[in-house]
Amino acid sequence: xxxxxxxxxxxxxxxxxxxxxxxxxxxxxxxxxxxxxxxxxxxxxxxxxxxxxxxxxxxxxxxxxxxxxxxxxxxxxxxxxxxxxxxxxxxxxxxxxxxxxxxxxxxxxxxxxxxxxxxxxxxxxxxxxxxxxxxxxxxxxxxxxxxxxxxxxxxxxxxxxxxxxxxxxxxxxxxxxxxxxxxxxxxxxxxxxxxxxxxxxxxxxxxxxxxxxxxxxxxxxxxxxxxxxxxxxxxxxxxxxxxxxxxxxxxxxxxxxxxxxxxxxxxxxxxxxxxxxxxxxxxxxxxxxxxxxxxxxxxxxxxxxxxxxxxxxxxxxxxxxxxxxxxxxxxxxxxxxxxxxxxxxxxxxxxxxxxxxxxxxxxxxxxxxxxxxxxxxxxxxxxxxxxxxxxxxxxxxxxxxxxxxxxxxxxxxxxxxxxxxx
Amino acid sequence: xxxxxxxxxxxxxxxxxxxxxxxxxxxxxxxxxxxxxxxxxxxxxxxxxxxxxxxxxxxxxxxxxxxxxxxxxxxxxxxxxxxxxxxxxxxxxxxxxxxxxxxxxxxxxxxxxxxxxxxxxxxxxxxxxxxxxxxxxxxxxxxxxxxxxxxxxxxxxxxxxxxxxxxxxx
Numbered sequence: 221x222x223x224x225x226x227x228x229x230x231x232x233x234x235x236x237x238x239x240x241x242x243x244x245x246x247x248x249x250x251x252x253x254x255x256x257x258x259x260x261x262x263x264x265x266x267x268x269x270x271x272x273x274x275x276x277x278x279x280x281x282x283x284x285x286x287x288x289x290x291x292x293x294x295x296x297x298x299x300x301x302x303x304x305x306x307x308x309x310x311x312x313x314x315x316x317x318x319x320x321x322x323x324x325x326x327x328x329x330x331x332x333x334x335x336x337x338x339x340x341x342x343x344x345x346x347x348x349x350x351x352x353x354x355x356x357x358x359x360x361x362x363x364x365x366x367x368x369x370x371x372x373x374x375x376x377x378x379x380x381x382x383x384x385x386x387x388x389x390x391x392x393x394x395x396x397x398x399x400x401x402x403x404x405x406x407x408x409x410x411x412x413x414x415x416x417x418x419x420x421x422x423x424x425x426x427x428x429x430x431x432x433x434x435x436x437x438x439x440x441x442x443x444x445x446x447x448x449x450x451x452x453x454x455x456x457x458x459x460x461x462x463x464x465x466x467x468x469x470x471x472x473x474x475x476x477x478x479x480x481x482x483x484x485x486x487x488x489x490x491x492x493x494x495x496x497x498x499x500x501x502x503x504x505x506x507x508x509x510x511x512x513x514x515x516x517x518x519x520x521x522x523x524x525x526x527x528x529x530x531x532x533x534x535x536x537x538x539x540x541x542x543x544x545x546x547x548x549x550x551x552x553x554x555x556x557x558x559x560x561x562x563x564x565x566x567x568x569x570x571x572x573x574x575x576x577x578x579x580x581x582x583x584x585x586x587x588x589x590x591x592x593x594x595x596x597x598x599x600x601x602x603x604x605x606x607x608x609x610x611x612x613x614x615x616x617x618x619x620x621x622x623x624x625x626x627x628x629x630x631x632x633x634x635x636x637x638x639x640x641x642x
Numbered sequence: 643x644x645x646x647x648x649x650x651x652x653x654x655x656x657x658x659x660x661x662x663x664x665x666x667x668x669x670x671x672x673x674x675x676x677x678x679x680x681x682x683x684x685x686x687x688x689x690x691x692x693x694x695x696x697x698x699x700x701x702x703x704x705x706x707x708x709x710x711x712x713x714x715x716x717x718x719x720x721x722x723x724x725x726x727x728x729x730x731x732x733x734x735x736x737x738x739x740x741x742x743x744x745x746x747x748x749x750x751x752x753x754x755x756x757x758x759x760x761x762x763x764x765x766x767x768x769x770x771x772x773x774x775x776x777x778x779x780x781x782x783x784x785x786x787x788x789x790x791x792x793x794x795x796x797x798x799x800x801x802x803x804x805x806x807x808x809x810x811x812x
Contacts, residue, residue, distance in 0.1 A: 244788050246809045257666075261673055261713055269803045292670045342711040342735060356735055358713035360742035360799045368808045372789045406657045407705035411734055440708060442734055495657065584710070585667030603709060605659050607685040610667040 223470035225378040226445050227413040230353040230467055234336045241377040241474065249365050250352075251279050251331055253321040253339030257286035257586065258359045260298045262340060263305050265363035274309040275369040281312040281330065283321035286586045288579025290316070295586075317578045319552025320518045322346040322354070326430065327554040329461030333448045338365055343518050343602065345437045348444040349429035351452060351466055353413070355443050376411055376442045377476040378469075379404075381432075382418035385484030390637050392528065392620030393428035394520060394600065396481060397435035398489040402499035403479055410440030412476060415469060420483050421446070426455040427524045434519050435602055438496040488635050490598075491618035494606040502623060505633040511595040513628040514609075515621050516549030516576075517583045520600025523558050525621040526550070530564055532625035537642035538571050541631030546573040547589045549581030585610025598627045644746070646764045647726055649697040653757040654686075658702050659709030660736060662686050664718045666710060675721035678714060682722050694722050699763075701755045702729040707736020716740045726763060728752055728772060741790050742799035748772060754779040788812060 224232065228239055235245035254262065259282055266274075274280070282302050287295035299316070306313045314324050322344050325331050333351035337344065340362035347354035357371070365371050381400065414436050416429070424432070429446050436444030446452065448466030456463060488502040515521065515529050526548070540546055548568050550556040556578050559565040569575055574589065582588035583601045591597045591614035599609075604616035619627075622636035629639060662685045664678055672678060683690040700706075700719065706729035707715060716739040719727065727740065728748045740747045748763060750772045755761060762773040765785065773780040786794055792812050796802035803809075 244790075244811065246789075246811060257669065257712065265800060268800045286666075287670070294671050294673075298673075340711065342709065356711040358711045358716070358735055358739035358742065360713060361738060364799055364803060364809070367803060370809055372809045372811070406708060407731060407733070410705065410731065440705065440733055584661070585665065586670060603659075603661070605661045605685070605709065607665050607667070608661055610665075612685050 223472035225413070225469045225473045225475070226415055226467045227353055227376055227378055227443060230334060230336055231373060231375045239375045241375050243375045244372060245375060246370050246372050247336055248369060249338050249371055250335035251337045252362065252365050253325055253337065253341065253344055254280060254282040254362060255286055255321050255341050256282070256284045256298050256302055258340030258362055259302045261359035262362040262366070263301060265360045266366055269363060269367050271363070271367040274311060274366045277310045280366070281314060282306055283314040283319065283324055284316050285320045285579040286584070288316045288577050288587055291587045317553055319555070319578050320580055323518055323552040323555070326350060327552050329456065329459045332462040332464030334465030334467050338371060342437050343434055345441060345444045346430050346434040346518055348433040349426060349446050351446055351448040353443045353445060356437065374411065376413045378413045378415050379409055380475045380478045381414050381416050382478055382480045383416060383420040383424065383483060384418050384480055385420055385482040387420065387423040387483040388486070390622070391483065391486055392488070392622055393424060393431035394620035395489045396483065396486055397432045398491055398499045398618065399486060400432065400479070400481060401435050401438045401497045404439035406438070406495060406497045407440045409436060412441060414441045414444040416446045421449065422451060423483060425524065426451055427522050430522070431519055438602055488620065488623055490623065490633060491604055493604055493615040493617065496603055496618060502619070502633060502635045505617065508617070508633040509596060509631060510598045510617070510627045510633060511543060511545065512589070512591050512597040513544060513546045513624050514582050514597060514599040514601065515624050516547070516551065516581045517601040518551055519602040520621045521549060521551030521555065523555055525600060526559055526564050526568070529621040529625035530567060532622045532636045532639050533571060533629060535641050536626070536629040536639040540572045540628050544628055544631050545589070546628045547576060547582055548573045549576045549588060550578045553578055582609050584608060598624050598633060600624050644765060648760065648762050649699040649726070650695065651701045651755045651757060651759040651761050652698050653755060654700055654702040656703035657705045657708055660707055660712050660715035661709055663707070663715040666712065669714060673714060675714060675717040678718045679721040682718055691722065694724065696723050698724055699761050700724055700727045701752050701761065702727065703752060704730045706732050708733040711735035711739070713739045716743045716745050720745050728761070741794045744794065744798040746794065750781045750783050
């Protein structure tokens, strides 16, 4: 036996073979995430495949997250279809307001270390922070997984992302993630797994790790996996999750390459329209006006994100700049309830924020607030493609929740460290 | 699967994401690809869908189909009457979705094609040969083999699983 990466180990275990990067294997899937955006087509495929009963309904759930709430007769029908199918098969449904599928998966610890998780949502990679191989699939593969309990996968090569250096106090995980995507390029991790390692992994909290895993798909990554360590173990303990079967890469495992990220020298970053990998230092965009600020999504809609944003907003006097709309959409019901309990949401609302229903919100123009014609948006999300938020004439800048908050105060893009106490 | 395809090149650049192929926001009203095809690539060029003719082929740069894994990005291309997409490389989720629906993804160097060029693609035992008849440039790449090739040969994942009942490595 020679040394293996995390991906080689998980896919070996799930396929019952001695799998190596480049091999194609048929794997037993441990858990499947479905959404209202992908499930209606998946149910069609499932029925056309000859499916009558889902193979293992306890190993999956549906989250009604993209159309939260439904905004059209068609999206309402999608929800009814998913609920009917779920009821027939005994599948758990997280209804409107309960959150984004992969955030629910970690909030409710449906996944545990060592698992193979597939989700019909490209940001399923986010779950990699739980030391799982988690990857996004389309509706037909989702149907096949429901039908057979399996999926064929090519075992990916692994890029080792080495985190080094002391993290500066105000550095956001999003800044690191954007810099990583820029360094890799839009397809620099295509067909590859990212494995996070290095002396500074403990400088990143569990929530921070979700951000890096989430953005990894913007570089094409198939999975983006962290090891089980005390940070993850503490998270699992706090949530009543199972430790599962933690997986580490062996000494001597083969990596395609290494990307070294020095946290100490990292500063706030922004992705310019219309590519998530078109990343610059925030000061290069100084004086860029913004009319809409969006804090939410599976990248920037967690409790720590709103705490970061609120700190900047309060430091700067707590008044939104004239003409700026601040839209807040928590990533999950658990996040929303935590923010209600600690008063964060009430404070944001008093400042004039529009709080919308938990879910994907405005990120992909499927529900939530659509930007006005010709406006600039600064967003805590992960994609800034032209028309992504439902208006092709808007320009989307991606940044940390703190940078979004700073823009809400000033009406322009500004380094959040420059917001002075008032 | 087809043996030979002759068509017209519709040139696209690098990093064409699935939201550009079909906007997520369009899915609010229907998932019917016959209706969605009117909005194919609208974010890049609102007049594109109306300009598609039978035997058009999308010829793109790197990372075609990046972004969301939404499957309508594959089905809408098929509905528009485009049976083949040629690119320097594909994003993995789009690549799988294409194969699963019988849309043929061909990887080759696409720098040798301009908008409106003729393109000839042959599939045989030697592999997949992509030719620009205008310049006579040609490149032969290995045919898609393994289980992905078997799924594509079956016409997609639905006919494959109806036949096999499960995934079988060839």
